Amino acid sequence: MKQIANEVQQKLKELIADRSETDKGKRLFDAMRYSSERGKRLRPYLLVKTADLFNVDKERSLRAGCALEMIHCFSLIHDDLPAIDNDDLRRGFKTCHKQFDEPTAILAGDGLLTSAFTVLSDPKTHPDADIRIKLVDLYAKSTMGMIEGEFIDILADRGERFNLQEISHMQDLKTGCLISCAAMAGAILGKASEKESSALKNYSLDIGLAFQIADDILDIVGDEKKVGKALRKDEKAGKATFVSILGLDGARKKAKEIIDHAINELFIFGKKSDKLVELAKFIIERDK
């Protein structure tokens, strides 16, 4: 995972090189790069490892993974804004609007989202236009789902009441959409069969949900220094989360069940999917 993260880092730097048309525009690209410098790179990793099931050329899966990470980073910049989560720290570093300023953060987010589609439309991502346009469609729809999830999450932040089903649905959108997008992009690049796509979709929806439950648990028991952002915010705000509804043990049990289910879906791929099995386990065992 670390190796892929390094490759993603390198490739992102190359893809978000300073393309400013003017001297005065450089700072915008600095902000875009700054906000995509860190991270677990979970989504690109999942994308690359899914594509590996079908022996997809690494350069292609890496580019598609970077485009997805750019969208993920855009969403973090906008989530962190004063009008939304008002967070000062992200991954242990100042958030974009703290390091630069608010207008720059809004536009750097917009820029990362936009540039992801430039990466996808480049023949280097796949020589076949039909594959590239399928990726564009997948990414745009997944991003819209993620944005809706974020919108609903704000309602939860404001103390609106949610039941377990509503929380699950919100998380499916907010976190699940982009995680599922990673697996589906790997399937598109690999020209997966319908049966394979369906198994990967189920797997990715499961790990997306488990990821969010693990996040809710980390928000309670995590070490702020390791996680690199302010914790215990949900509890203080009285926000509905998996932990507030199921309790800590209930949430842990639920996450474990979901991960077992995810791993079962990979059965059809046999040993080739070992990395995806490990990833599923990592999702709920991580401490940051």
Place this chain on the structure above:
Amino acid sequence: MKQIANEVQQKLKELIADRSETDKGKRLFDAMRYSSERGKRLRPYLLVKTADLFNVDKERSLRAGCALEMIHCFSLIHDDLPAIDNDDLRRGFKTCHKQFDEPTAILAGDGLLTSAFTVLSDPKTHPDADIRIKLVDLYAKSTMGMIEGEFIDILADRGERFNLQEISHMQDLKTGCLISCAAMAGAILGKASEKESSALKNYSLDIGLAFQIADDILDIVGDEKKVGKALRKDEKAGKATFVSILGLDGARKKAKEIIDHAINELFIFGKKSDKLVELAKFIIERDK
């Protein structure tokens, strides 16, 4: 122009239909529709009329025009935010963050930008994947240019000094990129020759620049009620504009020269381009 505007309005309503996955997400789509309800529809008009030169199917050019208008509306929502221009009125109605709230406005802008790519990737926009992916590439690059222009415009708002060349360049990016995108999208849909594309590109860059000079003039001499937004802001802020540098008469003369030049570029299309000639004249004669 009015007829196309009505068709654009109808089609946008259809394209930004409530696609929310949850009851709680409906309001986000309301905000996206609200912010794309009004406007001159200059960019879709230019796109449709350019495509008409090549007898492109109307449904296709209208869809591509709506995708571009969605990007234009996204840029207006974000520009109007308190952290950027802090505007309360747009086209005579409350801006998105005033009608809804700030988080909703940020996400509605993100949603419109994202959804534009869903429209472009749909085979209804063009059956040929190669044409669709060319549009995606064009729109993404044009949008990135527009975002950089907006970024530099903020520096101008803060009173940073600009010379005439720098102002021109900023405006080429901020306004010119999307206007040029309209003409180039028409050319792509119409499979224009290199010579035709090049003439249309020059024409569109010219009218984009003239459009912005006209905007700067309107900011001084315009009727706030007609224009539908707060005027005289640039002057109060001591912002560098075409008028502040060239004077009112100088700016008018410059706009006229540019429009004459734009019209010359259309020579190769003969009478078929009459609508584009009219559009060029309208750009500097409009009072809103």
